[in-house]
Amino acid sequence: MRFFILTCACFIVPDVHSVKVFSYKELRKATHDFGGANKIGEGGFGSVFRGVLKDGTVVAVKVLSATSRQGIREFLTELTAISDIKHENLVTLIGCCAEGSHRILIYNYLENSSLAQTLLGTRYSNIRFNWRARVKIAVGVARGLAFLHEEIRPPIIHRDIKASNILLDKDLTPKISDFGFARLLPPNATHVSVRVAGTLGYLAPEYAIRGQVTKKSDIYSYGVLLLEIVSGIHNTNTRLPAEDQFLLERTWRLYEKGNLNEIIDVDLGDDLDVEEACCFLKIGLLCTQDGMARRPNMTNVVRMLTGEKIVAVDKIARPAMITDFAEFKASNKEQRSRAETLSHTTKSFTTTEPFSSSETPTQSSSV
Ligand SMILES: Nc1ncnc2c1ncn2[C@@H]1O[C@H](COP(=O)(O)OP(=O)(O)OP(=O)(O)O)[C@@H](O)[C@H]1O
Ligand SMILES: *[C@@H]1O[C@H](CO)[C@@H](O)[C@H](O)[C@H]1NC(C)=O
Ligand SMILES: *[C@@H]1O[C@H](CO)[C@@H](O)[C@H](O)[C@H]1NC(C)=O
Ligand SMILES: *[C@@H]1O[C@H](CO)[C@@H](O)[C@H](O)[C@H]1NC(C)=O
Ligand SMILES: [Mg+2]
Numbered sequence: 001m002r003f004f005i006l007t008c009a010c011f012i013v014p015d016v017h018s019v020k021v022f023s024y025k026e027l028r029k030a031t032h033d034f035g036g037a038n039k040i041g042e043g044g045f046g047s048v049f050r051g052v053l054k055d056g057t058v059v060a061v062k063v064l065s066a067t068s069r070q071g072i073r074e075f076l077t078e079l080t081a082i083s084d085i086k087h088e089n090l091v092t093l094i095g096c097c098a099e100g101s102h103r104i105l106i107y108n109y110l111e112n113s114s115l116a117q118t119l120l121g122t123r124y125s126n127i128r129f130n131w132r133a134r135v136k137i138a139v140g141v142a143r144g145l146a147f148l149h150e151e152i153r154p155p156i157i158h159r160d161i162k163a164s165n166i167l168l169d170k171d172l173t174p175k176i177s178d179f180g181f182a183r184l185l186p187p188n189a190t191h192v193s194v195r196v197a198g199t200l201g202y203l204a205p206e207y208a209i210r211g212q213v214t215k216k217s218d219i220y221s222y223g224v225l226l227l228e229i230v231s232g233i234h235n236t237n238t239r240l241p242a243e244d245q246f247l248l249e250r251t252w253r254l255y256e257k258g259n260l261n262e263i264i265d266v267d268l269g270d271d272l273d274v275e276e277a278c279c280f281l282k283i284g285l286l287c288t289q290d291g292m293a294r295r296p297n298m299t300n301v302v303r304m305l306t307g308e309k310i311v312a313v314d315k316i317a318r319p320a321m322i323t324d325f326a327e328f329k330a331s332n333k334e335q336r337s338r339a340e341t342l343s344h345t346t347k348s349f350t351t352t353e354p355f356s357s358s359e360t361p362t363q364s365s366s367v
Helices: 002-012 024-030 072-083 131-151 196-200 205-210 215-231 247-257 274-287 298-305 322-331 333-344
Strands: 039-043 046-052 058-064 093-097 104-108 166-168 174-176 190-192 346-348
Touching: 024 046, 024 058, 024 093, 024 104, 072 093, 131 166, 131 174, 131 215, 131 274, 131 298, 205 215, 215 247, 215 274, 215 298, 247 274, 274 298
Parallel strands: none
Antiparallel strands: 039 046, 046 058, 058 104, 093 104, 166 174, 190 346
């Protein structure tokens, strides 16, 4: 009998999944007609609004700008795949709206915003990131990324790991947002990733220059993020003297001198395990190695962060640094236009690549 009922239910609703479909009207109501006061951010894919649903649930409503060419059916299929991916350190997708040309995603609202706006933000934030909180954030993000890379089939390469995509819930548990996004875009849509000074700093050179996307390019970005978490400094700050503009370069220089502790956030004061912090910085340097093979995989990153695995300091060489791009640009005319295009505003993605063979370099045609 029980068996019968289950079979029956599956038959009637063959596509049981947790993503709810909202009407555009409902979302307009929830966000005060997508009003300015409700807007909480704007990224490369569109704008994000805070909204309150009829039942009182507070949500983040992301209005996509570049996907109108994707069919509703295709959009929903991709969304279903994404909504099935659940992990403590990944943002939960609640639902979507695909009416006419509207393509909207509805997420769980995370009240403590992103790492970019809090830890690295210039505006005042009342959140104090003590050392334990930072450890929790670093490990949580690594676990979320390890899950995307190693535990789901086909794996997901995030492609845009950065501080603004790490959201924080009320007890500062980190949640990676915007994963699986590449799948939602039409095959040759352009993902305009603005604020390039910041974004560029997270990109592995093989990704920035050749559009080569692999798990290892995500790991590079994670490495940069890890340095930011420990130092409290944004990866790029063009207002500083030339030699201090790039966090990765500064960290490497201090590492070479044996003064790694100098880059640790002074705000931490005595509330700190210096040895553990230096260890994290070394992991950041390992993740940003020029040779992709030298970068550890996320499983091992998690193990190193939690002390289950020794950090192989003998493997730390000079990381691949953003300043290398400048040299590259100056020395290689043929590739220059591509690098320049990238450093202006756009970076494009394709969705046609095989997500399964992620160790094999895949091309993302860069305009
Ligand atoms: N679920 C959410 N809860 C709370 N705030 C959110 C949520 N999603 C996004 N935000 C806020 O909206 C801002 C903009 O997000 P969005 O993803 O559009 O841009 P981004 O992360 O800066 O760049 P990108 O387009 O490359 O992801 C984020 O920085 C974050 O502060
Ligand atoms: C998160 O944000 C809420 C609301 O702004 C605030 O009350 C709370 O203290 C914040 N959490 C932490 C850990 O700071
Ligand atoms: C995207 O693909 C379509 C159809 O294949 C093509 O007509 C269009 O020119 C492409 N656009 C870009 C920006 O490559
Ligand atoms: C991660 O790397 C280690 C060491 O190179 C290797 O033994 C392990 O199999 C890798 N794990 C995965 C899931 O690729
Ligand atoms: Mg984002």
